[in-house]
Amino acid sequence: MKKAQNRKSVRLPNHILPIRYDLSLKPDLESFTFEGREVIQIKINKLTKDITLHSKDIKIHTAQITHNKKSEFAKISYQEKIETIKLSFKNNIPKGEADLAIVFEGVINDKLRGFYKSTYNIDGKTKHIATTQFEATDARRAFPCFDEPAQKAIFDVSLIIPGEKTAISNTLPISIKEHEGGYKVVKFSPTPIMSTYLLAFIVGDFEYIEGWTKGKKVKVRVFTTKGKTHQAKFALDVAIKSLEFYNEYFDIPYPLDTLDLIAIPDFESAAMENWGAVTFRETALLVDEEHTSLSNKQWVAIVIAHEIAHQWFGNLVTMHWWTDLWLNEGFASYMENLCVDKMFPSWHIWDLYLADRYAVALRLDSLANSHPIEVEVHHPSEISEIFDMVSYAKGSAVIRMVAEYIGYEKFRDGLRYYLKKHSYNNTNTVDLWNAFEKVSGKPINKMMETWTKKTGYPILSVSSKNNIFEVKQERFFLSRISSTKNKEKTVWDIPLKYKLEKDSKSILFKKKNIKIKAKTLGKINEGEGSFVRTSYDKEALGTLGKQILSGKMPVKDRLGLARDIFAIAEAGYIKTEEALKFSLYYKNEEEYIVWSELASGINRLYRLINNENFVDKYKTYALSLFSPLAEKMGFNNKNKEGHSAPFLRNLAISNAGAYGDKNIIKKSQEIFKNRKRNPIRADMRSTIYGIIASNGSKKEWEMFVKMYSNESFHEEKERLGYALTRLKDKKLLEKTLNFALSKNVRNQDTPFMIAQVWQNPVGRDIAWKFVKKNWKEILKNYGEGGFISRLLSPLEGHKITKDLVDIKKFFNKNIAPGAERTLEQVYERINSNIAWLKADKNSIKNWLDKNY
Ligand code: BES
Numbered sequence: 083m084k085k086a087q088n089r090k091s092v093r094l095p096n097h098i099l100p101i102r103y104d105l106s107l108k109p110d111l112e113s114f115t116f117e118g119r120e121v122i123q124i125k126i127n128k129l130t131k132d133i134t135l136h137s138k139d140i141k142i143h144t145a146q147i148t149h150n151k152k153s154e155f156a157k158i159s160y161q162e163k164i165e166t167i168k169l170s171f172k173n174n175i176p177k178g179e180a181d182l183a184i185v186f187e188g189v190i191n192d193k194l195r196g197f198y199k200s201t202y203n204i205d206g207k208t209k210h211i212a213t214t215q216f217e218a219t220d221a222r223r224a225f226p227c228f229d230e231p232a233q234k235a236i237f238d239v240s241l242i243i244p245g246e247k248t249a250i251s252n253t254l255p256i257s258i259k260e261h262e263g264g265y266k267v268v269k270f271s272p273t274p275i276m277s278t279y280l281l282a283f284i285v286g287d288f289e290y291i292e293g294w295t296k297g298k299k300v301k302v303r304v305f306t307t308k309g310k311t312h313q314a315k316f317a318l319d320v321a322i323k324s325l326e327f328y329n330e331y332f333d334i335p336y337p338l339d340t341l342d343l344i345a346i347p348d349f350e351s352a353a354m355e356n357w358g359a360v361t362f363r364e365t366a367l368l369v370d371e372e373h374t375s376l377s378n379k380q381w382v383a384i385v386i387a388h389e390i391a392h393q394w395f396g397n398l399v400t401m402h403w404w405t406d407l408w409l410n411e412g413f414a415s416y417m418e419n420l421c422v423d424k425m426f427p428s429w430h431i432w433d434l435y436l437a438d439r440y441a442v443a444l445r446l447d448s449l450a451n452s453h454p455i456e457v458e459v460h461h462p463s464e465i466s467e468i469f470d471m472v473s474y475a476k477g478s479a480v481i482r483m484v485a486e487y488i489g490y491e492k493f494r495d496g497l498r499y500y501l502k503k504h505s506y507n508n509t510n511t512v513d514l515w516n517a518f519e520k521v522s523g524k525p526i527n528k529m530m531e532t533w534t535k536k537t538g539y540p541i542l543s544v545s546s547k548n549n550i551f552e553v554k555q556e557r558f559f560l561s562r563i564s565s566t567k568n569k570e571k572t573v574w575d576i577p578l579k580y581k582l583e584k585d586s587k588s589i590l591f592k593k594k595n596i597k598i599k600a601k602t603l604g605k606i607n608e609g610e611g612s613f614v615r616t617s618y619d620k621e622a623l624g625t626l627g628k629q630i631l632s633g634k635m636p637v638k639d640r641l642g643l644a645r646d647i648f649a650i651a652e653a654g655y656i657k658t659e660e661a662l663k664f665s666l667y668y669k670n671e672e673e674y675i676v677w678s679e680l681a682s683g684i685n686r687l688y689r690l691i692n693n694e695n696f697v698d699k700y701k702t703y704a705l706s707l708f709s710p711l712a713e714k715m716g717f718n719n720k721n722k723e724g725h726s727a728p729f730l731r732n733l734a735i736s737n738a739g740a741y742g743d744k745n746i747i748k749k750s751q752e753i754f755k756n757r758k759r760n761p762i763r764a765d766m767r768s769t770i771y772g773i774i775a776s777n778g779s780k781k782e783w784e785m786f787v788k789m790y791s792n793e794s795f796h797e798e799k800e801r802l803g804y805a806l807t808r809l810k811d812k813k814l815l816e817k818t819l820n821f822a823l824s825k826n827v828r829n830q831d832t833p834f835m836i837a838q839v840w841q842n843p844v845g846r847d848i849a850w851k852f853v854k855k856n857w858k859e860i861l862k863n864y865g866e867g868g869f870i871s872r873l874l875s876p877l878e879g880h881k882i883t884k885d886l887v888d889i890k891k892f893f894n895k896n897i898a899p900g901a902e903r904t905l906e907q908v909y910e911r912i913n914s915n916i917a918w919l920k921a922d923k924n925s926i927k928n929w930l931d932k933n934y
């Protein structure tokens with residue numbers, strides 16, 4: 083594969099350390115440039131003649147060093163490839179402290195990183211915001227700096243801005259003074275000692291609402307562009323409650339006196355935890371009581387809880403280097419649930435976690451081309467590559483496993499110990515394990531080693547003979563090809579719960595095999611606490627199936643079985659028809675999270691066989707499950723429904739609609755037609771729009787485009803954009819792709835829209851063709867950061883050799899920066915699809931013929 087950059091180490095030498103930055107920036111919101119000056123107080127530990135620091139796309143005018151009252155200007159050389167500048171001096175600079183003064187200028191770019199611009203319309207007028215996104219390695223685009231997480235320093239930020247604008251940074255202003263030409267100088271109070279990637283400054287026209295945590299301790303504000311503060315109330319409430327929760331939970335008060343949450347119209351990810359000034363995309367912060375769906379409201383709560391967890395875990399205590407990024411992201415992805423569960427117990431968020439992040443992690447990490455949680459990274463493109471579901475989802479899953487193992491109180495105590503011990507400092511993974519080990523007295527370091535240092539996770543296979551059950555562990559591969567090639571023999575330390583006839587047992591399973599003597603053995607990994615899959619011999623599987631049918635199995639275990647049965651069919655442990663057969667045990671199922679796993683298994687298989695001549699029979703099979711469910715749920719909410727009924731309703735209707743249930747389609751069309759008189763509930767809109775579009779034609783396409791263009795609420799825009807990717811006419815889908823790349827769609831949304839067309843079975847080939855044809859433009863607009871890998875991941879749905887050859891050929895010639903690993907994963911998955919289809923096509927067909 084063509085490599086984007088050479089991957090040699092790009093770390094700064096460590097004999098020069100920053101202590102304090104006095105940084106002043108003057109952005110120009112018309113020319114989209116900025117002028118900057120800084121004085122960095124540095125500590126030099128070794129006599130030197132040159133200083134290297136990070137800088138990217140910045141023009142340096144002068145750089146001058148002052149020590150012991152002597153000053154000297156530097157000769158400046160740019161090392162663009164490794165994103166640094168070297169300042170060379172004639173005379174030696176001695177050990178000790180010095181001041182480095184740099185005058186520079188840069189651009190306010192449109193790449194959603196560094197110091198960038200965001201654009202929006204208000205009353206027909208175009209407006210701009212200048213804002214920052216520095217994680218992981220883009221502070222260097224805004225000012226020359228020592229841009230590594232362990233190079234913590236204090237920042238004194240001043241922003242020189244037009245008199246009528248608002249400036250926000252990590253702390254509150256200490257002074258606002260008039261400046262020439264209608265400008266003002268906003269000087270912010272010094273930040274705590276912190277990493278460069280957490281700094282932020284935002285300039286624009288904003289409105290805000292505010293509140294206080296208990297005892298008026300911390301001022302919390304939510305900023306939006308003009309006219310949107312009524313959508314900020316929910317966020318303010320959640321932010322205050324989250325802060326109060328963490329204050330208590332970590333037993334360390336939030337160290338700043340203010341926390342701002344800012345909605346930015348153009349934003350690459352969902353949100354960023356800048357200390358005291360958290361930035362969000364609008365859909366991750368704004369809630370409109372009438373137009374926000376329950377699932378988006380939950381998302382908003384999750385994102386806020388996640389970013390606020392980082393204020394401690396990440397900001398106060400930071401990983402030494404990006405190798406341990408997972409400490410930040412895995413941990414925040416765990417805490418977000420703990421916090422939201424406290425705030426909204428009726429949501430049963432941990433159940434949703436199991437059906438969402440946890441399942442994603444199990445899928446991704448079953449590839450030979452996954453990576454260990456702790457992974458060596460150097461170059462910025464490698465760093466951006468690991469903001470992936472191994473760091474987030476597997477990271478949170480292994481933390482959850484530790485919590486279950488040592489118990490929730492010890493877990494909390496361990497965290498308190500860890501955070502207090504390492505405040506304002508940097509850590510490695512072992513520091514966290516040491517803390518848990520200290521408070522629990524259990525061998526956490528040893529137990530966790532394989533989980534964070536090795537790729538993958540085990541599958542536990544159960545077989546039985548004469549009341550002896552044998553449980554065997556081996557690494558699980560989703561691809562039968564990868565598993566044949568594999569030679570490695572990792573044995574994991576697995577905290578394992580299993581069920582005997584009456585009681586449950588917990589052990590630490592550290593060998594290749596164990597034998598359990600028992601009359602009956604129920605589901606193992608009870609409650610899905612450990613990061614493993616399970617498989618059973620036919621007899622045991624039959625017994626479990628009957629327990630499901632009779633409603634005797636707990637929900638998490640039903641979910642685990644539904645999830646794993648399709649995965650082990652894909653992996654070749656069983657024939658796919660066994661999984662289909664097993665799915666029928668779920669016909670009385672009532673829980674959303676279990677259906678969610680079933681639907682995703684059924685859907686994956688549908689994408690695999692959608693070009694085969696038995697696809698109609700497959701649809702009949704799918705409808706045999708989803709139609710009765712849709713009928714039972716109906717289109718309207720009912721009194722006294724469970725918390726997740728609206729989700730189950732959507733799942734049932736959208737699946738029934740997708741597999742062709744005529745009644746459901748007709749009813750959806752009626753609801754859509756009457757929407758002016760009888761507005762569609764926000765919860766149902768995505769489902770209804772999807773059904774309308776997938777049964778629609780040119781007229782519907784044009785209508786959705788018009789609705790999209792007129793809509794200003796971003797969440798609704800997303801739903802309408804999604805509808806445009808659901809059509810079944812190739813010409814129209816092609817128009818959608820062009821629309822996605824046009825000015826009508828924000829860059830932040832384009833990769834998602836293209837990916838959704840790609841995931842539409844009708845759109846698979848045209849999306850790939852389109853991406854190839856427009857690759858240059860795509861790279862130009864989205865080439866940096868995580869967009870490319872997001873965009874390319876739907877390649878995994880391809881399933882014929884010709885495509886694989888074509889894709890490989892293309893990426894031998896073209897770069898895909900930050901998506902190198904994604905491509906390896908895609909190749910592995912396509913190979914797996916080809917092998918799976920070849921092996922099981924006939925048996926699936928036979929089973930369908932026999933039964934439908
Ligand atoms: N630190 C990240 C933001 C980020 C992501 C920076 C990728 C650089 C690259 C932030 O804390 C985060 O994880 N945001 C998530 C949302 C969260 C709820 C999982 C996101 O933006 O998807």
Ligand code: ZN
Pocket residue numbers: 388389392410411414
């Ligand atoms: Zn995060």
